[in-house]
Amino acid sequence: MELTSPKTQSWLSWFLRGVLVLFFLFLISRLFELQIIKGRYYRELSDGNRIKRIKISAPRGKILARGGETLVGNFGDGKRNYVLGSAFAHAGGYLGEANEGEIGKINPKCPGKGPRIMGDFVGRSGLEEEYDCTLRGSPGEELIEVDITGKYVRTLGKIEPTSGKDVKINIDFGLQKEVAEEMADKKGGIIATDSKGEILAFYSSPSFDPNNVVKSLNDPALPLFNRIVGGLYHPGSVFKPIVAVAALEEKKIDKNYKYQDPGIIKVNDYSYTNWYFTQYGRTEGEIGIVRAMTRSTDTFFYKIGEILGIEKMVEYADQFGYSEKSGIDIP
Structure with a gap:
């Protein structure tokens, strides 16, 4: 005795064939979408996971005294080295990390150096701020390939960074240091000039350590205040x-x-x-x-x-x- 009639078997067979055809049509359309329509997107996504861009910081230019001595330079790890410390703080200025309002923005004074990116440092006062475009270099970039675990495979390309330019000023290294020593524990400011009006020494007291600005932020003596250019005095x-x-x-x-x-x-x-x-x-x-x-x-x-x-x-x-x-x- 048969459980199904030939007519029922025929209908079920065609139904299963139809489901199979629809499945293959769906599979083909999905493959077409992934390979053709969105293929470029997924290839770029794959490359993004496989290729890493590593920023290479550019050395910042130095600030030199009139005799060629380094007033502001760089340590081996790229950090700024303020040679005279607090003795040249208000004149030299200091650096601060680019904030949200600066990241992605181009300095109109030096558009060729591109937008600021996260981790960039910006001159915040003194000569570091005034000559930021000159002192700032152009960063480089290294493209590397990594495997699925993120381990280095090979270097695909490299753009070397361009160092910033040095700035030579009229400050006399020895005189600047001597003036700072004379102003120790005093409050005020001193400017020493020559007959042509060139500034040989520039010191505001109390001062701060530009190598560690944070510790002076809440000092009630206001060491960050530049009394020479920011104060008002009777002539x-x-x-x-x-x-x-x-x-x-x-x-x-x-x-x-x-x-x-x-x-x-x-x-x-x-x-x-x-x-x-x-x-x-x-x-x-x-x-x-x-x-x-x-x-x-x-x-x-x-x-x-x-x-x-x-x-x-x-x-x-x-x-x-x-x-x-x-x-x-x-x-």
């Missing part, structure tokens, strides 16, 4: 010629103007004296503009400043460049 006696010129130009006084020096001037609760009165208890007596300039008599210039008025003093100070930046290459 002192160099402002006296400005006041004198302004008073003469505005006809507030003439060359024959005389003033009876009292040695001291009181403004509300404050008293201001001449150096002559402070040291010797004496006054200059009747004094004119030439002698007042020669003797640096404060009370004379206080008086003609009062006659001139604050607005005119500011106007003439601006004309003499007191509101302008000096152009020093320290940001």
